[in-house]
Amino acid sequence: MAEQVRIIVCGFGRVGRSFARLLEAKAETLARDYGLEIQLHGVGELEGSVISPKGLAPAALADYFETHGGLGGHPEGGRPEWKGIDLIREAGAGLLVETTPTDIRTGEPALTHIRTALGRGMHVVSANKGPFIRHYRTLQAFARDNGAALRLSAAAAAALPTLDVAQTCLAGAEILAIEGVLNGTSNYILTEMRKSGRSYGEALSEAQRLGIAETDPTLDVEGHDTANKLALIANVCMGADLLPEQVGRTGISGLTAEEVHAAGEEGRIFRLVGRAERGPDGAVRARVAPMGLPRDHPLAAVDGAEKGITYTTDTMGRVTVVGGKSDPKGAAAALLKDILNIHRAPGAARSGRYS
């Protein structure tokens, strides 16, 4: 008999809908390999929500949203007046999947969603990093006090495993330093400059044309996004207490084609690297800057819009993880992973054919 997990989803944008479709596509695998039946009991959106005590068909609900542009009019439990917060209070679910749009400054509405859910003992998995930029430590403590689990793999770098590598695969080792190539847009531009000899401006235009860079690329190319992610990862994995504004920051917009070319001649490859390191005083310091990495540095191979992270540890040496889908589907897969790891018995391997 599969264990039943009742979930609700707040935010039904691209990540939320990808997650719903993934849930349906993976239902059989989850039952067979993990002994889990994940039931979708509601989805909350600003313009109306849907709730069903019988459980909703996830993929059909994503289709409905894409056709109707909202959920409030859904024939099976539409609630035009309800927002996500109402769903959290009323649905009686055991787990919240938080995928509302990220607000780095306030963390809302996700911050309120997550606090409310944890306060009711609900587990939370989040693709939204907003609430954790300033409140990771207090939210994690609040989760523990309420006997709930809080996981945010998808928020850190979608399907690239960063937090769970540090927390599970490097358990017992102290992480002395983190280096990350964490922004796909910047990395795409730098790769393009190196491979084609283009200027920064030309490579940016190309990235914008392809939909990789935004019209205003500031957050990506000036290192803000990298600083946000780096601070979050350092806070989770190194027990640091960094705010993004405490991360020193140099972007890539000042790099010239000549500098990139000259580095290449010396066998070095420019990446926008976020680096956090514990100093002799025990405090963690962090900085984002373009760095010319030698070709045999494991992050040198992280090409195009890919990402990667290197952990330097006391007892396990240096461990690097590279790759992982970084689109909404990758984020959805990371949300599902967090749910599975919350509901897995400690120490147990996969059940069924994997064990």
Place this chain on the structure above:
Amino acid sequence: MAEQVRIIVCGFGRVGRSFARLLEAKAETLARDYGLEIQLHGVGELEGSVISPKGLAPAALADYFETHGGLGGHPEGGRPEWKGIDLIREAGAGLLVETTPTDIRTGEPALTHIRTALGRGMHVVSANKGPFIRHYRTLQAFARDNGAALRLSAAAAAALPTLDVAQTCLAGAEILAIEGVLNGTSNYILTEMRKSGRSYGEALSEAQRLGIAETDPTLDVEGHDTANKLALIANVCMGADLLPEQVGRTGISGLTAEEVHAAGEEGRIFRLVGRAERGPDGAVRARVAPMGLPRDHPLAAVDGAEKGITYTTDTMGRVTVVGGKSDPKGAAAALLKDILNIHRAPGAARSGRYS
């Protein structure tokens, strides 16, 4: 209050003694960050064992062994007639750390140790891959039937995380293919051939002089070791049912300096790659062979005696892990990691300053 975990260690070679020293060095961290007090209640060796209901000082015991060449005469609980199996039966421990020498063919004595421990409901962590080459599936099922956990991170690739990346960080994704650079000796030789232009024979001699290659390097350079590890990883992570002799195998001893040089001219780098892939019929096929990887392949950056593994998945894209200490200290760190992950509550983050 720290949770107490009573452990015994079978095998007190370099890995076992490294583990004992690590246990002592990390005692404070384990109490503070994981809420665990790991007590060493006995160590078993062929030539005599030691057992103490009060717990033993791990580092002093390693010193004692190195001075006396055995444990049977230890003043505090030496048992000259006891072997590991007696300790498993008599010590009343909750967890076995298995680090006896590997016998790929029979799996003994570890196989009997592990079966006996699991049958008594003891958890097992193993740095010895021998028992799992032919019996992984039945041992894992036996563990589950007895409510015990069985983990073998250290057996697969020391501190390079392979199994737990697949099982935890890629949970919910199907692993379609594995590519691994899993043998440090072969990789050292290939790196040396590429960088110095040496022949295979010259590079091998250099590796032997440095203590990286054995006097008889067959197991490493002809791909047997890679095939063993690949079969094990595929069986654990892909639900395969491979025996090492079913893995096709081409070693590196036939590679000429000219071939390595020509590949370099084309921007390719030779690695001894173990590859397992699920075919259209659902069966997993595996093969070990030297491959000229393009420079931007994530395993191309795995230089010298380092290792790395790439997982190709259905929902998370391609994820590569590289690095990790591969010496006895790295294996010891992996054993400790497995113990921590067994004793961690599901979904819980690190306690203390990490949460």
